[in-house]
Amino acid sequence: MDTAGRASSNSTAVHASDTPTTDNKHVAGDHNQITEKELDAGALFVLKSKGSWIHCGYHLTTSIVAPPLLSLPFAFASLGWVAGVICLTMGAIITFYSYNLISLVLEHHAQLGNRLLRFRDMAHDILGPRWGRYYVGPIQLIVCYAVVLSCALLGGQCMKTIYLLSNPEKESMKLYHFLIIFGGLLLVMAQIPSFHSLRHINLISLVLCLAYSTCATAGSIYVGMSSNAPPKDYTIKGSTINIVFGVFNAVAIIATTFGNGIIPEIQATLAPPVKGKMFKGLSVCYAMVTVTFFSVAISGYWAFGNKADGIIIGNFMDENGRSLVPKWFLLLTNVLILLQLSAVSVVYLQPTNELLEKGFSDPKSAEFSARNVIPRLISRSLSVVLAVVIAAMLPFFGDIIALIGALGFMPLDFTLPVVFFNLTFKPSKRGPIFWINTTIGAFFSVFALIAAIAAVRQIILDATTYRLFANV
Numbered sequence: 001m002d003t004a005g006r007a008s009s010n011s012t013a014v015h016a017s018d019t020p021t022t023d024n025k026h027v028a029g030d031h032n033q034i035t036e037k038e039l040d041a042g043a044l045f046v047l048k049s050k051g052s053w054i055h056c057g058y059h060l061t062t063s064i065v066a067p068p069l070l071s072l073p074f075a076f077a078s079l080g081w082v083a084g085v086i087c088l089t090m091g092a093i094i095t096f097y098s099y100n101l102i103s104l105v106l107e108h109h110a111q112l113g114n115r116l117l118r119f120r121d122m123a124h125d126i127l128g129p130r131w132g133r134y135y136v137g138p139i140q141l142i143v144c145y146a147v148v149l150s151c152a153l154l155g156g157q158c159m160k161t162i163y164l165l166s167n168p169e170k171e172s173m174k175l176y177h178f179l180i181i182f183g184g185l186l187l188v189m190a191q192i193p194s195f196h197s198l199r200h201i202n203l204i205s206l207v208l209c210l211a212y213s214t215c216a217t218a219g220s221i222y223v224g225m226s227s228n229a230p231p232k233d234y235t236i237k238g239s240t241i242n243i244v245f246g247v248f249n250a251v252a253i254i255a256t257t258f259g260n261g262i263i264p265e266i267q268a269t270l271a272p273p274v275k276g277k278m279f280k281g282l283s284v285c286y287a288m289v290t291v292t293f294f295s296v297a298i299s300g301y302w303a304f305g306n307k308a309d310g311i312i313i314g315n316f317m318d319e320n321g322r323s324l325v326p327k328w329f330l331l332l333t334n335v336l337i338l339l340q341l342s343a344v345s346v347v348y349l350q351p352t353n354e355l356l357e358k359g360f361s362d363p364k365s366a367e368f369s370a371r372n373v374i375p376r377l378i379s380r381s382l383s384v385v386l387a388v389v390i391a392a393m394l395p396f397f398g399d400i401i402a403l404i405g406a407l408g409f410m411p412l413d414f415t416l417p418v419v420f421f422n423l424t425f426k427p428s429k430r431g432p433i434f435w436i437n438t439t440i441g442a443f444f445s446v447f448a449l450i451a452a453i454a455a456v457r458q459i460i461l462d463a464t465t466y467r468l469f470a471n472v
Contacts (some may be wrong), residue, residue, distance in 0.1 A: 042358030043268075045367050046350060047117045048196045051269040053277035057284030058202035059195070059266045059347065065209045065288045066344045067154060067337050068257045070216055072293060073300025073308035075253040078246035080236055081301070087254050088297055094440060095258040096286050098417040101437075102263045103278035105420045110274055117268035118354070119261070119412065126420050136416070141355065143261050143408035144348045145387065148186075150401050151345040152391040155182040158338040165323075165331055176392040182342075183388035189346045190353070190380045193367065196269045198346060205343035206288065212336035213292035217299040219316050219333065223324045224303030230315075233305045245454045252406055252451035255444075257293070259409035263417075265350060313337075352383050393468050402458065406451035414444035 051059075076084035102122075109116050109125070116122050119140050124132030156179035163173060192198060223229055236243055260266075270277050300312040309315050313333055316325045323330050360375035394400065418437035427433040 039363060040358045041361035041363040041372070042354035042356075043117050044363045045361060045372070046194050046354040046357050047265060047268040048194045049115075049117075049268060050196050050271050051199060052271065053280040054284065055196070055199040055202075056266060056270055056277060056281030058199055058206055059269065060260070060281050060285035061209065061288045062198075062202040062205040062340075062343050062347050063260050063262060063266070064258060064285055065206075065213075065292055067151075067212075067311075067341060068253075069209075069213065069293050069296055070300075070311045070313060070337075071253055072257060072297035073220075073304065073312045074310050075250040075257075076297055076301035077306045077308045078236060078243075078250035080234060083247075084250075084297065084301065087251055088293060091254045091258045092286065092289055092293070095260075095413060096282060098414055098440070099260065099263050099282055100279060101417040101421040103267060103282070105417075105424045106264060106267050107275050107278070108424060110272070115268075115272070115274075116264060118351075119264045122264055122420060123416070126423050136412075139408045140261055140412060141351055143259075143404055143412065144351045145383075146401050146404045146408070147261075147348040148345050148352075148387045149391045151341045151348070152179060152182055152186065152388050153395060155179075155338055155341040155345070156391070158334045158341065162331060162334050162338070165327055165334075175395060179388050179392045182338075183384060185342055186345055186349075186384045186388070187381055189342060190349055190384050191377065192346065193376075195265065195347075195350045198343075201343050202347065205340050208336050208340040208343070209288065209292060212333055212340065213296050215329065215333040215336065216312055217295045219325050219329065220296075220299040220303040220312065223316060224299075226324065228318070228324050230304060230307055232302070233307070234301075235306065237306060245457060248447075248450050248454040249402070249458065251447070252402060252410075252454065255414070255447075255451075256402075256405035256409050258289075259405065259413050261409055261412045262348070262351060263413075265354070349380075349383070353380060356380060356383065400459065403452055403455035406448050406455055410444050410448040410451070415441045415448070 072088065075087075079087060105122065105126070106116055114125070116125060120132040120137035122132075123136035127136075156175055159178035159182060160173070160175055163178070189201075192201075224232075236246070238246065266281075267274065267278050296312065300308055300315070304312070304315045307315070313330070316330055316333075317323050356379040357376065360379050361372045365371040418441040421427075422434060422437050427437070429435070
């Protein structure tokens, strides 16, 4: 494919000044021939390129090191010790590699004077316009909005847990009441104008994820060593078909936990020149991944074995609702999770915000003019209200997001990065890089289909328990 040819036609290409020109006259000469292109309102207002590599690290950490990591012991319960540790390690290695491939492709285009700011822009330039418009753009938007829905649901459930711990005799408030309260917080945070503006919030989010991961690890060890500890059983039980689908589901959980889906949008927040900055940001993020993912997964599975709940803090209460850890500790853990969920939600709202900004704002008017502020306020508020209503109406959304993760996160984070790299740099078929990339792409394409089948099977099995606006 003619990558450079398509790049010249992209409406979101950014200035050639992304590459330093000092002491490099021929590069400067080439850049002077490239005309600066006008950005749409989404790129101009939401994806401001002003951040440093450490800000990028904060954004990456918030988008990856999030409360779904608390489900890793549950995944281990279907895999066992050896397979669980291997899958978790391979997930970290492959996603770090894949995200670096995306970064290298974006840096390459930036050096050519055609900085791409969005995932759909990459697909448009590398695969063709239809891929960006009808495949990559829609699945990214669906996946990111699904994350917002699941964060709203989990946030409401955390608030309900805090309420019941504080008032064990009263159960007058229902789940949808807490979703409305959490939605009110999101309504305010959704108005933060740009991705770059979230840098301080995402620094706090990084601290929060370390804090609740420490609580989850300490709680698991505390319960596991106490006299109330459940019997430790690490055998994988069930019929052969259930064990097989359990393995697929567990691997899908691990893959989705490492999921991101917004690497180009995060790299777009970097001030030019971008070369090398994303690698530093990813290094910060994966230092947090190593500390949190492995500590929570190993301690939780050690303490509860095949009895590990879908979210490990669920094991901190026994079948009678009695807390196995001090009540203040359980309250603190839920508060920390709740606070980080608000940051994760607003990070994954950015693709929606960017699309709304592009559709309703005027790039020729000032960012905070009435012409742009009023549509921004209305459109972002409506997107949050819709997310909260769907989350309240479908509290069994966990089954659905497993399907969305299989068909969304896996292509975006495992398959497309290697495809983009091979088509852009055309590594030799005689070398290992081409075949490593091809193997990763092929394996996760097939696995995405299998995981989708497993998710559909689980939806069918659980369908009899579904009830709209259920108080779960």
